[in-house]
Amino acid sequence: MADALSLAIADLHAFYGDSHVLHGVSLDIPAGECVTIIGRNGAGKTTTLRSIMGLIQKRTGSIKIAGQDVIAAPPEKVARLGVAYVPEERGIYATLDVTENLLLPRKVNDRGMSIDDIYALFPNLKERRRSQGTRLSGGEQQMLAIARVLRTGASLFLLDEPTEGLAPVIVQQIGKAIELMKSQGHTIVLVEQNFRFATKIADRHYVMERGRIIDMIPRAEVAAKATQIQQYLGI
Amino acid sequence: MSSQVIFGQLVVGLINGSFYALLSLGFAIIVGLLGIINVAQGTFYMLGAFGSWMLLNYLGIGYWPALVLSPLGAALLGMLLEKTLISRVYHLDHIYGLLLTYGLMMFIMGAFIYFYATAGRPYPVPEELRGGYDLGFMFLPKYRAWVVLMAVVFCFGTWYAIEKTAIGRTLRAATENPQLTRAFGINVPALLTFGFGVGVALAGFAGVMAAPIYSVSPLMGGDLVIVIFAVVVVGGMGSILGSIVTAFSLGLLEGLAKVVYPQGSNMVIFVIMLVVLLVKPAGLFGHEK
Numbered sequence: 013m014a015d016a017l018s019l020a021i022a023d024l025h026a027f028y029g030d031s032h033v034l035h036g037v038s039l040d041i042p043a044g045e046c047v048t049i050i051g052r053n054g055a056g057k058t059t060t061l062r063s064i065m066g067l068i069q070k071r072t073g074s075i076k077i078a079g080q081d082v083i084a085a086p087p088e089k090v091a092r093l094g095v096a097y098v099p100e101e102r103g104i105y106a107t108l109d110v111t112e113n114l115l116l117p118r119k120v121n122d123r124g125m126s127i128d129d130i131y132a133l134f135p136n137l138k139e140r141r142r143s144q145g146t147r148l149s150g151g152e153q154q155m156l157a158i159a160r161v162l163r164t165g166a167s168l169f170l171l172d173e174p175t176e177g178l179a180p181v182i183v184q185q186i187g188k189a190i191e192l193m194k195s196q197g198h199t200i201v202l203v204e205q206n207f208r209f210a211t212k213i214a215d216r217h218y219v220m221e222r223g224r225i226i227d228m229i230p231r232a233e234v235a236a237k238a239t240q241i242q243q244y245l246g247i
Numbered sequence: 248m249s250s251q252v253i254f255g256q257l258v259v260g261l262i263n264g265s266f267y268a269l270l271s272l273g274f275a276i277i278v279g280l281l282g283i284i285n286v287a288q289g290t291f292y293m294l295g296a297f298g299s300w301m302l303l304n305y306l307g308i309g310y311w312p313a314l315v316l317s318p319l320g321a322a323l324l325g326m327l328l329e330k331t332l333i334s335r336v337y338h339l340d341h342i343y344g345l346l347l348t349y350g351l352m353m354f355i356m357g358a359f360i361y362f363y364a365t366a367g368r369p370y371p372v373p374e375e376l377r378g379g380y381d382l383g384f385m386f387l388p389k390y391r392a393w394v395v396l397m398a399v400v401f402c403f404g405t406w407y408a409i410e411k412t413a414i415g416r417t418l419r420a421a422t423e424n425p426q427l428t429r430a431f432g433i434n435v436p437a438l439l440t441f442g443f444g445v446g447v448a449l450a451g452f453a454g455v456m457a458a459p460i461y462s463v464s465p466l467m468g469g470d471l472v473i474v475i476f477a478v479v480v481v482g483g484m485g486s487i488l489g490s491i492v493t494a495f496s497l498g499l500l501e502g503l504a505k506v507v508y509p510q511g512s513n514m515v516i517f518v519i520m521l522v523v524l525l526v527k528p529a530g531l532f533g534h535e536k
């Protein structure tokens with residue numbers, strides 16, 4: 013558990029072409045913590061995760077993973093440090109079957125879960141292991157997207173809206189998987205619209221608006237700040 | 248018309264189909280993975296053939312080692328070109344890749360014409376594969392049977408490697424979503440270089456196979472790319488299986504046409520391409536996007 017990765021972002025700016033999307037984002041997440049990034053649609057949450065992963069070419073500032081700056085690193089290098097990414101669009105491959113999707117990510121070390129353990133956690137996936145990736149239901153695809161990164165031995169997880177549009181029983185299963193990551197001491201950055209789900213799991217919440225972090229709410233203050241949070245989320 | 252003639256043309260068709268298949272397969276891998284329309288595919292075929300001619304005439308190295316060394320040499324050159332030139336146009340429109348590889352083709356072909364002129368040079372059939380089989384209804388030269396066998400083995404082998412192995416899984420993923428695949432720790436740029444090498448090696452291999460059948464000349468393969476393009480369009484852009492099946496079928500159809508309507512045999516492939524494009528624009532094995 014000593015191997016969990018910390019994440020420190022300072023003054024991160026990110027661009028899509030000429031469009032300036034992140035305006036100086038700073039986050040400080042110690043190893044083993046679970047935080048969420050919340051905020052309205054278009055606030056820049058996905059862009060933040062993609063910037064960490066190296067998937068946004070044009071970015072400035074500093075992104076330190078366990079002290080190592082990756083602002084100029086390509087995605088494969090970030091991944092090999094032990095960072096796992098579950099994208100908002102899930103990113104299941106149509107040309108790979110379920111097992112192949114699971115086996116695709118390169119292992120970082122041997123501390124990840126075995127295929128058998130993963131199938132025990134998500135029995136649906138085992139039943140469908142020979143199916144083409146995109147033949148799965150939305151919920152199954154999301155399970156697969158999470159299951160896929162449990163195998164690699166990564167210890168910093170970036171999860172982009174893993175419960176979006178899913179039925180409550182599936183949300184529960186996803187919750188179980190995230191709890192498991194937490195119990196293993198991993199660091200988790202969770203982008204989440206479902207605030208009830210988020211409060212159950214996370215230690216702290218960063219609030220994002222128009223490409224900036226505008227507030228940080230520790231777990232203990234969630235109840236007291238309920239009205240303000242609803243305002244932030246535009247509910 | 249004698250059955251001798253028909254079967255003779257069918258064998259010719261099968262041989263042509265074998266070369267179409269090896270070349271189209273490499274072309275399909277490259278266009279699928281890199282998005283590069285490699286006009287120089289026929290040039291690497293020529294290099295494969297010339298490589299084996301040079302090995303024999305300059306170093307006394309015969310057919311069997313050449314079958315490995317020559318495609319390997321073509322692949323190394325291809326990977327060097329990918330790293331230094333072709334990788335610079337990935338982010339641009341497809342037309343730039345087409346023009347760049349066209350330029351490479353003209354340059355390499357021009358250099359060979361300068362040093363070797365255009366006359367064909369013979370390359371001997373290896374001793375082990377001389378002679379043939381009398382099948383009763385026709386005579387089948389051993390070397391031709393060997394070419395068809397090797398093409399089938401290599402096509403099946405490549406298909407198997409892509410569909411059933413770990414490296415194939417990674418190649419398919421990188422073809423479908425290169426950026427995300429990098430986020431899973433896979434060095435996609437290196438994989439693209441490797442994929443280009445494989446595609447080029449298949450062309451080089453076809454060139455070595457072709458050397459004893461057609462004479463070795465800088466011009467060989469120059470017009471093959473047009474047929475390859477038709478094969479890949481008919482089979483469905485990026486479909487490996489589609490390219491293989493289409494290549495053999497079109498070779499055979501072309502052979503049949505030589506018996507039935509010789510004047511039109513060169514057109515058959517393109518007529519079929521037109522019909523397929525009208526009826527199923529994504530190709531026989533392609534998926535509509």
Ligand SMILES: Nc1ncnc2c1ncn2[C@@H]1O[C@H](COP(=O)(O)OP(=O)(O)O)[C@@H](O)[C@H]1O
Binds near residue numbers: 033051053057
């Ligand atoms: N590929 C893109 N090209 C241009 N602009 C984009 C692209 N993706 C997102 N944006 C813009 O960047 C901003 C932040 O988007 P995003 O990070 O997806 O927000 P969130 O995940 O918080 O909903 C939005 O204004 C969005 O329109």
Ligand SMILES: [Mg+2]
Binds near residue numbers: 057058059100
């Ligand atoms: Mg988003």
